[in-house]
Amino acid sequence: MNSCIFCKIASGEIPAEKIFETEHAIAFLDIMPRAPGHTMVIPKIHAENLSDLPREEVGPYFEACQRATDLIKKALTPDGFTLGMNYGRVSGQEVDHLHFHILPRWQGDGGHSLQSVVSNKPTEDVKIIAEKIRKAT
Numbered sequence: 001m002n003s004c005i006f007c008k009i010a011s012g013e014i015p016a017e018k019i020f021e022t023e024h025a026i027a028f029l030d031i032m033p034r035a036p037g038h039t040m041v042i043p044k045i046h047a048e049n050l051s052d053l054p055r056e057e058v059g060p061y062f063e064a065c066q067r068a069t070d071l072i073k074k075a076l077t078p079d080g081f082t083l084g085m086n087y088g089r090v091s092g093q094e095v096d097h098l099h100f101h102i103l104p105r106w107q108g109d110g111g112h113s114l115q116s117v118v119s120n121k122p123t124e125d126v127k128i129i130a131e132k133i134r135k136a137t
């Protein structure tokens with residue numbers, strides 16, 4: 001955990017272009033932005049992914065994600081957003097500390113929809129898949 005770059009940003013050991021900070025989370029500009037205002041929101045405690053984030057931290061964390069999105073919307077007036085997180089190496093997660101990407105979007109910016117990141121259509125019926133997921137509770 002000590003070598004985690006986002007923990008170091010959370011502790012102030014490594015500087016970042018912070019947008020704001022709460023008791024639970026920090027929003028800062030991505031050092032390699034894909035769009036103007038590309039922002040990341042991280043929880044202050046180390047959690048590798050959404051599943052690792054303690055339940056009591058989920059609400060305050062997503063409130064920070066919402067606040068960051070609203071601030072960017074006011075400041076940069078994008079046409080929309082792509083919001084999301086990579087979970088696991090296979091999805092493109094490069095830092096093992098939960099981070100939510102806020103990507104402001106403009107007409108003609110060359111980007112695509114979030115669902116375009118994968119093309120792996122299921123071979124099973126959606127009812128069978130849904131039943132598997134419901135039974136996993």
Ligand SMILES: [Zn+2]
Pocket residue numbers: 001004005006007008045046047096097
């Ligand atoms: Zn960390």
